[in-house]
Amino acid sequence: MSSSPLASASAIKQLQASSVDPSAFVANPQLDAQGHLRHFLTIDGLDRALLTDILDRAEGFLSVARAPVKKVPLCRGKIIANLFFENSTRTRTTFELAAKRLSADVLNLNISTSATAKGETLLDTLRNLEAMHVDMFVVRHSDSGAAHFIARHAAPHVSVINAGDGCHSHPTQSMLDMFTIRRHKGEIAGLKVAIVGDILHSRVARSQISALNTLGAAEVRVIAPRTLIPACAPEALGVRVCHDLREGVTDCDVIIMLRLQRERMTGGFLPSEHEYFYLFGLTEKRLASAKPDAIVMHPGPINRGVEMDSEVADGPRSVILEQVSNGLAVRMAIMSTCIGAQHSAGQSPEREAARD
Amino acid sequence: MTETPDQQPRRPSISHLAVPRLSILGARVIDPASGFNQVVDLHLAEGKVLAIGPPPADFRAEELIDAGGLLAIPGLVDLCARLRQPGLEQKATIRSETRAAASAGITTLCCPPDTLPVVDTPAVAQLIRQTAEQQGFARVLPAGSLTQGLAGEQISEMAALARAGCPVLSHADRPIRSARVQRRALEYAATFDLTCFLHPANASLSEGGLVHEGRISTRLGLPGIPAAAETVAVARDLALAEQTGARIHFRGLSTARATEMLAEARARGVQVTADVSAHQLFLTEDDLDPFDANALVLPPLRTEADRQALRAAIAAGVISAICSDHQPHEADAKLDTFPQAAPGISALETLLPLTLRLVDEGLLPLPSALACVTCHAAAILGLPYGRIQPGVAADLCLLAPNERWKLTPERMRSQGKNTPFLGQSMRGAPRLTLLGGRPVFDAAAP
Numbered sequence: 001m002s003s004s005p006l007a008s009a010s011a012i013k014q015l016q017a018s019s020v021d022p023s024a025f026v027a028n029p030q031l032d033a034q035g036h037l038r039h040f041l042t043i044d045g046l047d048r049a050l051l052t053d054i055l056d057r058a059e060g061f062l063s064v065a066r067a068p069v070k071k072v073p074l075c076r077g078k079i080i081a082n083l084f085f086e087n088s089t090r091t092r093t094t095f096e097l098a099a100k101r102l103s104a105d106v107l108n109l110n111i112s113t114s115a116t117a118k119g120e121t122l123l124d125t126l127r128n129l130e131a132m133h134v135d136m137f138v139v140r141h142s143d144s145g146a147a148h149f150i151a152r153h154a155a156p157h158v159s160v161i162n163a164g165d166g167c168h169s170h171p172t173q174s175m176l177d178m179f180t181i182r183r184h185k186g187e188i189a190g191l192k193v194a195i196v197g198d199i200l201h202s203r204v205a206r207s208q209i210s211a212l213n214t215l216g217a218a219e220v221r222v223i224a225p226r227t228l229i230p231a232c233a234p235e236a237l238g239v240r241v242c243h244d245l246r247e248g249v250t251d252c253d254v255i256i257m258l259r260l261q262r263e264r265m266t267g268g269f270l271p272s273e274h275e276y277f278y279l280f281g282l283t284e285k286r287l288a289s290a291k292p293d294a295i296v297m298h299p300g301p302i303n304r305g306v307e308m309d310s311e312v313a314d315g316p317r318s319v320i321l322e323q324v325s326n327g328l329a330v331r332m333a334i335m336s337t338c339i340g341a342q343h344s345a346g347q348s349p350e351r352e353a354a355r356d
Numbered sequence: 357m358t359e360t361p362d363q364q365p366r367r368p369s370i371s372h373l374a375v376p377r378l379s380i381l382g383a384r385v386i387d388p389a390s391g392f393n394q395v396v397d398l399h400l401a402e403g404k405v406l407a408i409g410p411p412p413a414d415f416r417a418e419e420l421i422d423a424g425g426l427l428a429i430p431g432l433v434d435l436c437a438r439l440r441q442p443g444l445e446q447k448a449t450i451r452s453e454t455r456a457a458a459s460a461g462i463t464t465l466c467c468p469p470d471t472l473p474v475v476d477t478p479a480v481a482q483l484i485r486q487t488a489e490q491q492g493f494a495r496v497l498p499a500g501s502l503t504q505g506l507a508g509e510q511i512s513e514m515a516a517l518a519r520a521g522c523p524v525l526s527h528a529d530r531p532i533r534s535a536r537v538q539r540r541a542l543e544y545a546a547t548f549d550l551t552c553f554l555h556p557a558n559a560s561l562s563e564g565g566l567v568h569e570g571r572i573s574t575r576l577g578l579p580g581i582p583a584a585a586e587t588v589a590v591a592r593d594l595a596l597a598e599q600t601g602a603r604i605h606f607r608g609l610s611t612a613r614a615t616e617m618l619a620e621a622r623a624r625g626v627q628v629t630a631d632v633s634a635h636q637l638f639l640t641e642d643d644l645d646p647f648d649a650n651a652l653v654l655p656p657l658r659t660e661a662d663r664q665a666l667r668a669a670i671a672a673g674v675i676s677a678i679c680s681d682h683q684p685h686e687a688d689a690k691l692d693t694f695p696q697a698a699p700g701i702s703a704l705e706t707l708l709p710l711t712l713r714l715v716d717e718g719l720l721p722l723p724s725a726l727a728c729v730t731c732h733a734a735a736i737l738g739l740p741y742g743r744i745q746p747g748v749a750a751d752l753c754l755l756a757p758n759e760r761w762k763l764t765p766e767r768m769r770s771q772g773k774n775t776p777f778l779g780q781s782m783r784g785a786p787r788l789t790l791l792g793g794r795p796v797f798d799a800a801a802p
Contacts, residue, residue: 029646044575123691143693144577145647153691166695167577203577236574 029151036341039151039160040334042169043210051214055179058326058333064101065328074336075102078135083125083150084163085111085141090300090324091163091173095138098331102339107134122146123153130155136338137161144168144203159338167201173299174207176330178215180323181254184295189216194242194249194290196223196280197258197307198269200230204299205258206237213238223248224280227269245280250289256297257282257307273306282308287317295319376418377401378793379411383423383754387430388727389743398428400750403792407746423754426787429726431463431751433733433742435553435631436607437682437704439465439496440771442483443472448684448771450484453704454493456769458797460705461753461786462680463494464734464741468553469501470528476501476512478520485521493796495751497737499526499553502541508532511541515548523737526553526607529654533559535592542602551603551738556589556614557581557655566695568656572641578694581656583611590614594621597628605736606630608681610655612665619674629736630674632666633681634710635701635776639663643776649690649697651776653681670728671719677733680707684772702772706763708755709782716783750793759785 028045032038037050064070080099084092092108099106111125129137136159139147144166151160164170178188185191193212199205199222212220222229223242233239242248249255260276270276282296296308296317304310313320380398385408387393392408399407399415406415437457440448457465467484469475475484475498488496500517502525504510514525525545532538545552562585567573569580590606594617597604609615609630618630635653640660643651651657669675683700690697707729715725730742740748763780765773789797 121688121691122693141693143695145694148647149693165577167579169577201577206575206577230574230580231569232571232574236571 029148032341037337038341039147039162040171040338041147041151041160041162043171043174043207043214044169046214048214048216051175051178051211054175054330054333054337055182057337058175058179058329061101061329061332062326064332065325071101071103073103075099075104075339078102078104078339079107079133080104080136080138080335081107081109081129081134082138082163083109083111083129083140085139085146086164088140088164091140094324094327095161095163095331098328098335099138101328102332102336104136104335107132122149126150126153130158134158135342136335138163140164142166157342159342161334161338164203166203167206168203169207170203171207171211172327172331172334173204174211175334176323176327177208177256177297177299178211179326179330180297180319181295183322183326184319185253187216188212190218191253192219192221192251193217193254193256194221194223194252195239195256195258196245196248196282197260198228199224199233199258200228200269201261202258205256208256209237209239221248221252225270245282246286246289249282249286249294252290252294254295254297255282255287255290256299257302259299259301260303260306262303273303277306281306282312284309284311284315287312297323299323376793377406377415378419378421379417380421380423380428380752380754383426383428385428385744386723386726387744388723389430389731390745391723392744393723398744398752400790400793403750403794405744405746405748405750408744421754421788425756427755427757428744429461429753429755430730430742430744431753431789431791432461432708432729433464433466433731433737434462434682434704434707434729435466435677435679435733435736436633437462437465437467437680438470438684438700439467439484440684441471441487442480447686447689450487450496451491451493452769452771453682453684454488454491454496455797456704456771458493458789458791459769459786459799461708461755461789462704463751463753463789463791463796464497464737464739465494466497466499466524466737468526468528469499470506470530474501474506475499475517475522476504476506478513478516481517481520481522492791492794494791495741497521497523497739499524501525502527502545502552503532503537506530508534508537511537511544514545514550518548518550523739524551524553524605527555529555529557529608531555531557531559531562531589535596538593539596539600542596542600542604546600546602549603551605551736553605553607554589554593555607555655556586556593556609558585558588558592561585561588566652566656567644568641568658570641570659572644576644576647578644581654583613583658583662586611586655587613587617590617594626594628597621598626601627603627604629608633608636608655608679609666609669609675610636610658610662612662615665615669615674618669619672622674629676630669631677631679631733631736632670632675634678634703634707635681636666637663637670637678637714638710639776647694648776649692649694650701650774650778652694652697652699653701654699667714667719670714676728677736678707678711678728679733680704682770683774684770685774686771687773690774700774701776702768702770702774704770705768706775706777706782708753708786709784710777712757712784713782750790752790753786754788756785756787758783761785
């Protein structure tokens with residue numbers, strides 16, 4: 001747990017330089033020419049050292065919340081725009097707070113009710129915001145690949161962070177989950193982790209699986225009826241598939257419950273909430289098959305009595321509220337790392353002044 | 357070789373637009389329909405092939421073309437090319453796309469009926485044909501819609517459409533949901549012995565899907581179209597073809613299982629043919645990564661196993677034609693997130709080089725590969741094109757077979773530049789294209 005939240009840009013450079021071989025990332029759109037993390041779009045293609053660096057850096061940021069002045073100057077003078085094309089309160093709030101704790105100026109744009117509703121294209125919206133000298137876009141969108149699209153077309157000085165795109169990826173959520181697991185278990189490597197619920201539509205699950213596999217988890221299991229798990233999940237995602245909850249959580253160190261999206265209940269994926277809870281809802285009794293020190297997670301919001309009992313959600317093994325707190329530190333780490341890449345890419349103070 | 361003392365042969369040029377009598381000297385003439393493959397002279401008169409080899413005694417060419425080192429192949433016949441006119445001229449026009457076709461050696465195009473308005477009345481069919489004739493770059497044959505407005509409910513006036521110049525009927529890429537309507541459409545078409553082009557996709561299984569349901573859709577979180585969407589439709593359509601006695605043609609097969617079902621049906625004597633889009637023989641779902649909207653097509657790019665099965669079906673003659681499935685778009689249509697981007701590839705200009713690539717890769721000998729884009733395709737339309745034989749229309753392409761070029765937006769003549777093959781090296785460059793003996797493309801022209 002090395003990095004301090006007050007680390008300078010040079011420390012960030014050092015951190016990034018230690019983790020990457022630039023030649024290995026030529027085709028990765030998230031990395032700049034020097035191999036530094038410029039965008040954070042997906043866990044796929046990022047290596048273990050880079051993910052570990054982010055987690056280490058987040059450790060340092062935890063103390064900011066407890067300090068009398070809850071701010072560090074790493075992004076002072078930077079403008080970060082939250083572009084939420086899809087409704088969200090919790091995620092947007094944590095990104096906003098994380099940006100403010102880094103001393104950035106924050107724009108919150110609820111695009112779904114403004115520009116695009118008037119017919120403006122996504123690219124036009126992007127160009128207009130770039131004209132306001134925004135340094136970073138935090139993007140949530142209902143289309144898979146939206147953050148990739150914006151990153152592909154963003155100006156060279158702009159970083160893009162994916163705050164959830166369609167069913168594809170939610171990489172900051174998965175990093176805060178990894179952070180929470182690591183704080184409880186010490187290491188990800190060697191753990192057995194079960195993810196329960198709608199894998200088919202879950203961007204959170206995709207990113208969690210990718211992060212767990214990259215960080216060396218011993219086994220990742222996905223548990224749900226066949227309608228909620230892609231047929232080629234083992235091959236495509238590197239997971240073991242179970243259709244029995246008790247069997248699936250046996251000997252697990254971590255159980256991650258996913259939100260069952262009620263809007264999909266009528267789509268022919270499940271017969272009823274009642275049957276789902278009967279078969280896949282987590283209760284104290286079923287939790288007994290897991291390791292005695294297993295932790296229970298949920299990205300929220302929870303449907304009590306559908307995904308899990310309140311007894312479990314509020315029980316001693318639940319780390320659900322801790323996930324929320326950790327989200328701030330992890331998002332600060334990711335944002336400051338990407339802004340650090342902008343510095344390392346050679347943006348001089350003069351150039352930044354000229355832009356103003 | 358024919359050479360008159362007062363006339364020196366020239367290299368191909370478009371400077372003489374109408375040449376009633378023309379001799380092409382020293383080209384290797386390949387006619388896949390007859391198996392002819394020799395270096396020989398060709399003599400054209402009144403828009404048709406007059407003779408191959410020595411000229412008739414009373415023939416005197418007005419123009420001689422030195423085609424030494426070039427191939428003379430039949431003008432290509434493309435079974436599916438969207439020209440976007442009428443109604444979608446922001447994407448392309450009949451003029452822009454037929455010019456592009458001529459430059460790519462294509463002389464006959466069949467366009468699906470999904471224009472605006474739909475090709476469901478003789479007036480729209482005639483408008484397309486007449487516009488193409490006025491432009492004069494390629495022969496355009498609209499497919500008539502099987503149902504009115506492509507709505508899948510009321511069958512169209514098929515006999516009138518056929519009289520207006522629609523050689524086949526189609527439902528573009530919009531599957532008819534009702535099996536009962538499909539049955540009636542096939543029965544009615546069979547009354548007039550009209551071939552029905554069917555894009556096999558079960559609507560309820562493919563609806564909402566974007567890419568092949570498999571490894572990549574799982575990883576990228578994109579809604580999938582299962583292979584079963586195609587095979588369920590193929591099964592239904594084959595059953596209905598057998599029931600009705602209709603002649604059907606599967607447009608754009610994409611799955612291994614469908615090729616097996618096709619082979620079984622043909623062996624049983626069902627009147628069914630099929631084609632494959634050229635890009636399906638070279639690309640797979642892996643080419644979508646990461647979210648490359650230029651590779652967004654319907655039916656979707658499938659797996660490597662599917663691609664190999666399609667190639668094997670072409671090699672075995674089970675699938676007899678390759679088409680471009682040309683879908684030009686304006687740049688904005690692809691400048692959006694992957695799910696919002698319009699599907700389709702601008703493909704006229706890669707049809708011939710991709711066909712030649714199959715030869716380079718050892719899948720087919722050159723005449724067999726050319727047959728897939730000439731005489732076999734013409735046979736599916738029931739028309740006597742795509743061949744070089746005395747008495748047939750002189751639709752020809754003089755091709756520099758070994759010339760290499762790079763596919764770039766600047767080089768593309770189509771109004772649409774949307775193709776995942778951009779930047780790739782291609783082999784085979786048309787030097788001169790003749791439509792009915794008349795030059796419609798000359799690489800040397802300014």
